[in-house]
Amino acid sequence: MPELDAVAMEEGLIQTWGEEDTFQQSIEQRRGKKPFIFLEGPPTANGKPGIHHVVARTYKDLVCRWKAMEGFLVERKGGWDTHGLPVEIEVQKRLDLMSNPDIIEFGMEKFNDECRNSVWTYEDAWRKMTERMAFWVDLDNPYITLQDNYIESCWWALGEMFNKGLLFKGHKVLPFCPQTGTSYSSHEVALGYKEVEEPSVYVKFKLQNDDASVLAWTTTPWTLPGNVGLAVGPDVDYIKIKVNADSENWDGRGGAEIGEEMILAKDLFKGVIRHHCDIISEYKGSELVGMEYEPLFPGAVERGDSTTAWTIIEADWVTTTDGTGVVHTAVMYGEDDYNLGMAVGLPAQHTVGMDGSFLTGTHSELDGKYVKDCDDIIINLLSTEGKLYREKMYVHDYPHCWRTGHPLLYYAMDSWFVKMTAVKEKLLEFNDRVEWAPDWVGEGRFGEWLRNVKDWAISRERFWGTPLPVWVCVDCKHQHCISSKDELQTMMTSDSEMPKELHRPYVDNVKLNCPQCGENMEREAFVMDCWFDSGCAFFAQWHHPFDGGEALANSFPVDYICEGVDQTRGWFYTLLAVSTTVFDSPAYKRCLSLGLILDKEGKKMSKSKGNVIDPWDHFNREGADASRWYMVSAGAPWSPMKFDPNGVRETYARFFLTMWNIYRFHADYAALDNFDPEQSSVEERSLLDRWILSKTNAIAHEFHELLVSWDIHKAARVLEDFVVDDLSNWYVRRSRRRLWDENESSDKASCQHTLHEVLTVVSRLVAPISPFMVDQIHRNLNGTSVHLAEWPLNDDGASLPKRDEVLEARMSLVRQLAEMGRKIRVDAKRRQRLPCAEGWIVGGPDLSEMHTLLSEELNVEKISLEEDLDRFQKVEIQPNRKALGKKVRQELPQVLQALDELDDHEATLADIQAGRMSIAGFTITEDDVVVRRVERMGYSAMTIEVGENEVMIDVSIVLDMSIDDALLSKGLAREIIRRIQSKRKELDLEMESTIELDIWLSEECPELVEYDWEHVKAETRARTATLHEGEGPSNVDFFEVDGANISFKVN
RNA sequence: GGGCGGGUAGCUUAGGUUGGUUGGAGCACCCGGCUGAUAACCGGGAGGUCGCAGGUUCAAAUCCUGCCUCGCCCA
Known part of the structure; x- marks a missing residue:
């Protein structure tokens, strides 16, 4: 198994996905299933994509992938927002066209051609970013707001509003520059x-x-x-x-x-x-x-x-x-x-x-x-x-x-409005039906905006945009709103031509016959607010109502949208505004509103500050997996995120590297043993296996619940902790020896099966958030892409391994005892490699099944349960502040002090139980105190309180720190083994290759007994081994333990 | 000026609804240990006016009031 190169692995997978069309397969295999509709908020491709776009696209992608694995049909149509002021400004800058008259002089047709081209400036950069970060979206058949079909749908929507009497002409006071003839946005x-x-x-x-x-x-x-x-x-x-x-x-x-x-x-x-x-x-x-x-x-x-x-x-x-x-x-x-x-x-x-x-x-x-x-x-x-x-x-x-x-003049300009104030109650009602994440954006920020809703000024005195389809009679001033190309064709005057496309200046040239007086009608020379375009996306993407009636029927309201919180008054609003006025319905069922992305100092990223992060820096270093996982786990989706490049590094090292090494541990030995999960089966799992399987079940459920409640960051953290702490640092660490066994053993098979199962579940859970490495792992383990796999919770978790909560609780206690044991050793300055003869667990549940685990972890020869609690423990009485506070109120400080000054806790307990204990006039009962059993002074021991709520028990661990020759010999053997193993690694030896070994022990060394020497030979795979007395030659490796020199040579 | 959200260790953050033992983690730093999956890991140390000031309470990071400050949106 080669060293991990995450970037190369990801790039390879992108190629694989391309070749086997995994995205399309993931849709096709769910054809006929219930659809889950995602609506892409269209980006504009005339700006370079930045890290904040990667954040938004990660949240979009992960929900879609998750829902697909849950069995929904999740088609994801891409989209591009191609109109609007920024496009025009960009072109104006480039061509040095300072004003509207300048543009007209330059030629509106030429100007709009420039705009049309400029819109695609960064399309390639967007495509590459999208592909590299693994946002699965159909960019080959996107909706594009500048296309005639899209515009025709927008016209239709405006026509609906017009027919409902919601469209009217008024004034809007705007900052206006008379020199350039242009009004300005804020x-x-x-x-x-x-x-x-x-x-x-x-x-x-x-x-x-x-x-x-x-x-x-x-x-x-x-x-x-x-x-x-x-x-x-x-x-x-x-x-x-x-x-x-x-x-x-x-x-x-x-x-x-x-x-x-x-x-x-x-x-x-x-x-x-x-x-x-x-x-x-x-x-x-x-x-x-x-x-x-x-x-x-x-x-x-x-x-x-x-x-x-x-x-x-x-x-x-x-x-x-x-x-x-x-x-x-x-x-x-x-x-x-x-x-x-x-x-x-x-x-x-x-x-x-x-x-x-x-x-x-x-x-x-x-x-x-x-x-x-x-x-x-x-x-x-x-x-x-x-x-x-x-x-x-x-x-x-x-x-x-x-x-x-x-200076700009505030000037009332002619403007067309949609009468949103007329549908305010509807807006509020529909908003109530939306599931907002977080809920306060919907209730607070957005609700507030809707309660103060103003009429929507939808016309702009610009050139590049969806033309306002309103014509006014030059004579009788009759207004007419055109709803389709056909209608235009029917109503236009005989000397007008059908426009070559639905843009200015072509549509400007079309005159209509006034249905009232027969005179000519001229178009109001506005384009529409480009927010109107994107607000129509949910139906205009299907060219509704001219085509795709079915597509809309199946997809409205959409299930899920997700954009930055800055879209509250933007897209989130215009979607609802259009759906309310045109369809009398909400536009979306769920809306995830994302926080802004800031630099690591909490400043907004901007080109001028130079603190913009290029996503490719991380794609090319830690990979897209780590970038995505970092962004998702760094905080709640809706909180502003301080992007710390170092955090991506950490995520890579802590989570992905660890996960890969767990996989590699399994894969290396599976390869050695020709392990085949299909062929072999295992009757009985060991305790450790049953524990990690139970935890896997628990974590899968928890992860799922957290996703459902939009606590995606918590879900990611829970899963990461599971992989790093439970799976790697306990299960794998304590299982290593099981796989070293060269003979076929049911225990080894049990371990291999367990790892296989757990890694499969973990891969599937991780897949929505970080889709690359786990796909590689899943393919290697199961032969299929993780993205075509079932979500582990689809059958309510029935296929997950069995849960055993008692076992989980006990293992948790054992791990705490291990931690305490390590601490005891440090306090007693006892090297880890020097074994302790004996250890005792005092109190608590029967952990005898796990004594071996603990003794291996703590390097203790034998661990046993001590029945005689008083041997290592004494009674200690502590105040129960909650109970006492209620009872004695302001006397609490006195009572606490009196309790603190007690010296004979044993006798006090007897008094309390007999009802003879009183402080400051209050009788102290058993409810007022917590009786604990803690380790006695003078022992290398530690106590912990375990249990839940009412039933708390004290458990102590005690280690025997005495030393004898047998222990010294074992300790010495372990030192030697460790040095030789690291030498083997240094020499880059294969795991199964053997060595010739020479050891020299100086006079100060403790005696190495025969049994331990045999152990050294076995552990280090020594074909021949010779033990010499005295100092070794100067040209061999050498180390020191407790003042004694040991030399060794490996061939 | 209004609305919403934040301010906890050098940095990133958990906890906050339900007030109660010594405010948890991770990174970075120092010391020690462990290691034939690991770029890791384990134990310890150091590092906190929980933004500030009042208030409620026997008890406040947590509840209340005011203020400061940062961000977003609106005016």
Whole structure:
């Protein structure tokens, strides 16, 4: 058996899987079985795959593999997300196209071609990563969001929403750059914050039926012509002041006459008003509501049918942290403003065009000018009209265009919405049906989001995406939403052509005949939010409803999705949004939400920080098995994971190497003995075998239960501990001698069968998480791939070996006693190789069957059960704090101290039993104390408490530390054996080859008796052996024990 | 500002719902031991204000309140 090269083994298996098409087989062999539907959240292949993608794909894969082994039909269709802003930005950067007009000039067709190509930049890298990490998914027949079929399904879904009256056109206030003609996502906005100093103004709004003015503050004077309302907090306190004297130090324009009256928030008045004045009355904000004021720029905005325009209105978000407690409201230039305006019916009219300059008719001095150049003009206008109280320079962070550096304007853009607020109750109800892991993401984070659901703005003023299939009549404004290619064909005008594909600019050229008036209809020039695309994945992947009706019927709602927690408001939401509005159903039954991946310092991984981990570093070093196992066992799936590269190394060394060596131990001897599990059978298993088989049963059940409850990390840890601690460090360690036996023995066969069985079960349990090494092991043991095998729990564990809990408990005790024995030896400075003559177990259950195990482990000649408890043990009384605390409460410290000061525990126990014991006025009963039997001083011994709950027993182990010649001889033999064995290993001898041995014992050596010498010869496979007295020649190996020199030579 | 989650040894973490003996592991470090499956393993040592401050209690890592801090999402 060659040394382990995990990477080579994994690469070899990938090839094997490719050749025998194991993935396809694993599906085909379960054809006809109940399906388990996994939906792949489509990645975008225009970014390089990173370690976080490996994490997500591991969780996706392991659940699918597990379910497949459970007997489900688990088809796994791949998918690619190919639309969206990041794609366009990438291309824009490369081609230096700064703005939408630039793109149009460059040519939309060419631009979209570039986008289409750019989408596949890293497809190969994704494929390689996917294959190398063994994520089994069908990448040869994936769904792709840019394909016409996919788009047609999305159109159909939008058509359904339109027909249900859920689609409407409104405005959305977005950060907008007039220079590039582009609105920005929050991500892009974050790129361009700059600290700037700008004029802010306190403006007097003269009331209609009152002498006073209301004072409002704004940092964007250019929005003042658009003012149509003043917002106050209903519970905020406001005051009316009257100027009674001039200000002593005035800076800049503006001012106030003596006798002038102004209204503002009480809390802010001191910081705002520079004049001497009297407070003449106080109001709650709610009392001001409804008061009318004079428009600042008459005629800039048409009143229309609004009854609330230029009045005071209430808004609960108004605070007194800055300004005047009165918020100037220009409906089209702020999100709060817009929402408030819609709620109370303010006119929604622009005063600024999309080029960033004032519209004609705003004001003669402003019309046609770029708004940011008008601050000064506006301030002057206000000042000369007596409408300015103060100006003040203001420093703040303001978002700027990350390309041009110009300030962004918050601007109400035309936008199409899905009326999610209309289906809020449904969303909540459907969400309740989803099994979330962890549950708090569903109830908390996601539930919170749904309870505050907003209408979904689904249109984007972009080029590369699913075109919005809404056409509007140029004449009668009738709207129509196209639901299919056929419908498009039927409705388009005779001079339109069917688009060559369902993208811009081709669809833009199609005109429809208006069913209302017969005029032409033109498409609304938007593309859809790419989240809409992916939200349609569960049916669009089958081209529903045009094809694959059956595929959908069998696969909806899907059983399982799994993505990062950042998808809560992304994909998790859009799937539910689409399924609720279109299908009146949840989209998925189970959702595993994964934590973010951080570097080992807990920082987010990002290219700029340079702390991104390349998965290939680990694939090529420890392999994909260790990488996957590490990621899964490092913490709960939903916890943020600090990725420590060293952890992968540890996982490899501790778990995989150990597992491989267990396998190799079995395989080496199986090969020597021509072991065949089919041919031979075994009547009776030894105690050790029955124990590890019982543990295997227990661990398989536990592992399964933990997977079911999504505690995947705990499952992995439990299994790892079993393999390392139970299987390797106890079962195999204590079984080595059994397989060394060269004769056929039933005990050896029992051991081989046991290892074969246990390794088979372990392989199957590990397979979903780390699919490589265990497949190799399973193939070698059973001749078939583990991925085609049955899950060990499929028959509720009936095929697993028998459980024997009594045996498990006893073995657990023996192992604890072994540990104690080793500790005793260290304390007594007794070398492990020097045997002890005798050992005693005091108390506890009958472990006589296991005495041999223990004596071998502890190198004790003989272990026996000591019946006379008092020989090595004494009674000790300890407080039962729980019982005593309830009884004596605050007297507990005294009682504890009194108990601690007892010296004759034996007598005290008698008193307690007789009811004669009392402390601080409390009678101490047997329930108040724990009676323990612990080792007596002066013995090399240790005691442990074993049992459960009520029945606790003390068990001690005692070792005899005396030395005699027989022991010394045995110890010497063992020293010699160990040196020669390591020499054999050093010489790289075959296990079965024999040697010629010479030993020289110096005078100081204890006598090596004949029996032990024979033992040396047998153990070291010495063909000839000679024992010399005195110092050995200088050219041979030599070592020292207890001051005596021993030399030896191996040929 | 709001919601959710975290903060335990140098590092990674268990425990926390049910308050009760000395807060468990692994890695790394030191000492010792063992070894013909093992790159391992076993025993010991050192390393902890269980984020901080209050509170409840005879008793708090655990329950309560406030704060600090990190992460994500939202505003």
